[in-house]
Amino acid sequence: MMIKTDAIILDVDGTLWDSTELVARAWTSTAHDNGFPDRIVTAEELKEQFGRPMDEIANNIFPGLDEKRLDSILKSCIKYENEVLHNDPCDMCFPGVVLTIRSLSKRIPVCIVSNSQSGYIELFMDKTGTADCITDHICFGDNGLLKHENISLVVKRNGFKNAVYVGDIRPDEEASRKAGVGFIHASYGFGTAESPDASISCFPELEDIIETDFQGQKELSEYSIRFLIKQALAARLNSYSPYSGFRVGAALLSADGRIFTGCNVENASYGATNCAERTAVYKAVSEGERRFCAIAIVGGTDEKLGMADPCGVCRQVLREFSVPEDFTVIVARSVDEYNKYTLAELLPHSFGPEFKDI
Numbered sequence: 431m432m433i434k435t436d437a438i439i440l441d442v443d444g445t446l447w448d449s450t451e452l453v454a455r456a457w458t459s460t461a462h463d464n465g466f467p468d469r470i471v472t473a474e475e476l477k478e479q480f481g482r483p484m485d486e487i488a489n490n491i492f493p494g495l496d497e498k499r500l501d502s503i504l505k506s507c508i509k510y511e512n513e514v515l516h517n518d519p520c521d522m523c524f525p526g527v528v529l530t531i532r533s534l535s536k537r538i539p540v541c542i543v544s545n546s547q548s549g550y551i552e553l554f555m556d557k558t559g560t561a562d563c564i565t566d567h568i569c570f571g572d573n574g575l576l577k578h579e580n581i582s583l584v585v586k587r588n589g590f591k592n593a594v595y596v597g598d599i600r601p602d603e604e605a606s607r608k609a610g611v612g613f614i615h616a617s618y619g620f621g622t623a624e625s626p627d628a629s630i631s632c633f634p635e636l637e638d639i640i641e642t643d644f645q646g647q648k649e650l651s652e653y654s655i656r657f658l659i660k661q662a663l664a665a666r667l668n669s670y671s672p673y674s675g676f677r678v679g680a681a682l683l684s685a686d687g688r689i690f691t692g693c694n695v696e697n698a699s700y701g702a703t704n705c706a707e708r709t710a711v712y713k714a715v716s717e718g719e720r721r722f723c724a725i726a727i728v729g730g731t732d733e734k735l736g737m738a739d740p741c742g743v744c745r746q747v748l749r750e751f752s753v754p755e756d757f758t759v760i761v762a763r764s765v766d767e768y769n770k771y772t773l774a775e776l777l778p779h780s781f782g783p784e785f786k787d788i
Contacts, residue, residue, distance in 0.1 A: 431628045433612060434641045436653065437539040437565070437593040439581060440531075442546060442554055443480040444598035444619030446633070447522040449515060450476045456511040457491065464503050466492070477620040481577075481599045483545050483570045484508070508547045508571075515553055524618065526634035528558050535563035536689050538642045539588065539657060543580045543595070547571035562664075577601070578608035585611065589653050596636065600624060614639070642687040650724055650758055656765040658683060658726035663764075665691035665706065666728050672696060678729035678738055680706040682714055685721040690714040694729075707744035711751065722751050724758040726768075735763045745777040754780055 440446060450473035457476075461469035471491060479487045488504040489495075495503070534540050540563055542551050548571030555561040566588055568580045575583065585593050594612035595602065598619025603626060606613035615626035616633065623629070628639050650658075658681045666679025671694055678694040692709030704712075707725060714722070725748065729738025739761050740748070748757065754774035762768035774780070 431639060432641045433594055433614060433628050433639050435538070435592050435594040435612065436642065437541060437585075437588065437590040438534060438636070438640065439541045439543050439584060439593055439595045439611070441481070441595070441597035441602050441616075442542060442544045442551065444477070444621070445524075445596055445602075445616045446527050446542075446554065447524060449522050450474075450480070452514050452518055452520075452522070453511050456514040457507050460503065460507045460510050461492070464506060480620060481545060481597070481601045483576065484547050512547070512549055512553060515557070523558060524633050526632060528560060530634045530636060531558075531560050531563050533637060534640065535565075536661075536691070537687060538640065539565035539590070541565050541584050541588070542567040543577060543584055544569040545577050576605070578605035581605060581609035581611060585609065589656075591651075591653065594627070594640075596630075655726070655760055655768070655770070658689070658724065658760060659728065659762045659765045659768060661689055661691055662706075662726040662728040662762070665693050665710075667693075669693040669706070670695045673698075673700070675731050676729060676738075677732070678706040678727065680710045680728075681726045682707075682710040682722055683724040684714060684719045685723050686719075688714075688719065690717075690719070705741060705744050707740050708747050711747050715751070720751055722748070723756060724760065726760040726762060728762050730763075737761050737763060737769060740776070742777075745773065746780070748773055749777055749780050749782050754782075 443449060454471045454473045454476055457471040479490055488500055492500060492503055531540055542564055544551055546569045551567045551569055555564060566584050568584060581595055594614055595606040596614045596616060598616040599621030600623055603613045603623045612627045615623035615629040617629045617631055630636055661681035662679040665681060666677050669677035671677050673696050680692045682690045690710045690713050692706045692713055694706045695709060696703045707727060727738055727740060730736045752773060755772055757773040759771045759773055759776055760768050
């Protein structure tokens with residue numbers, strides 16, 4: 431089953447990685463240090479608890495304590511847990527998680543919402559090197575809100591219209607329903623789901639069932655335009671422009687919803703320089719794409735961004751793989767300041783591949 435969405439929001443434990451062995455070790459040590467010498471916290475025990483707010487987990491692991499004592503132990507557990515997770519070099523991710531997140535982030539916003547303690551999501555991103563792939567993240571420890579409230583928060587502040595949450599246990603499913611988003615069950619994780627919109631048996635399967643809202647769009651939404659501009663801004667940072675100092679980034683949207691980015695690459699022999707737009711097109715064509723529907727372009731010096739309209743050669747290359755009247759060109763300074771044209775406006779009365787049969 432294909433799931434059409436404009437954003438993927440991910441759970442962490444049981445969905446992206448399994449940290450239970452290390453967390454169990456940390457919580458057991460904390461228990462011993464706080465007057466519970468016989469208390470052994472196990473990974474299996476934690477798998478039944480993960481997904482709940484941290485204060486609820488602590489109350490279940492250490493029942494019968496007064497609020498002040500429980501809060502003190504919880505703070506110690508969190509501190510030691512973060513230290514253990516940070517220092518241990520082991521790879522806790524499920525197979526294919528990092529590569530899949532990187533791939534998905536080129537097509538669609540990827541966010542993380544967890545019931546974890548503050549700093550836990552950042553720890554995941556740091557250990558996996560995926561911070562640049564994550565559009566937004568929030569957890570219970572950051573603001574004290576429950577998972578469904580934080581999912582709603584991420585949806586609202588990013589302007590998502592059709593987001594989906596990926597989690598592994600029934601409380602994740604319940605939180606998704608309360609937040610009004612779709613739910614994909616990670617069946618390889620720690621628990622079950624009642625009636626998910628889709629299920630995956632391994633994380634990379636997300637690639638096969640996600641259909642982005644970019645696909646089939648005749649008219650780009652405001653959100654889609656802003657997302658393309660963000661991708662172009664990020665691509666601009668890779669510009670190789672030692673001669674002009676004019677750095678350009680482009681984000682090209684294919685007809686099937688994939689996004690390909692490019693930057694300008696200059697050369698000591700000036701004629702060998704390649705524009706950002708063509709870098710994106712050639713990258714896409716080399717990966718089998720042939721039809722495109724939009725491109726966002728951002729350019730300027732490090733001191734000031736300007737409206738970097740595509741050159742004539744780039745317009746002609748874009749014409750080769752598009753319908754000019756239906757192809758959107760977005761020239762931007764920022765996500766809030768941009769001009770929008772059709773390629774037909776920028777390249778009127780154009781020559782294209784259909785003329786080869788005349």
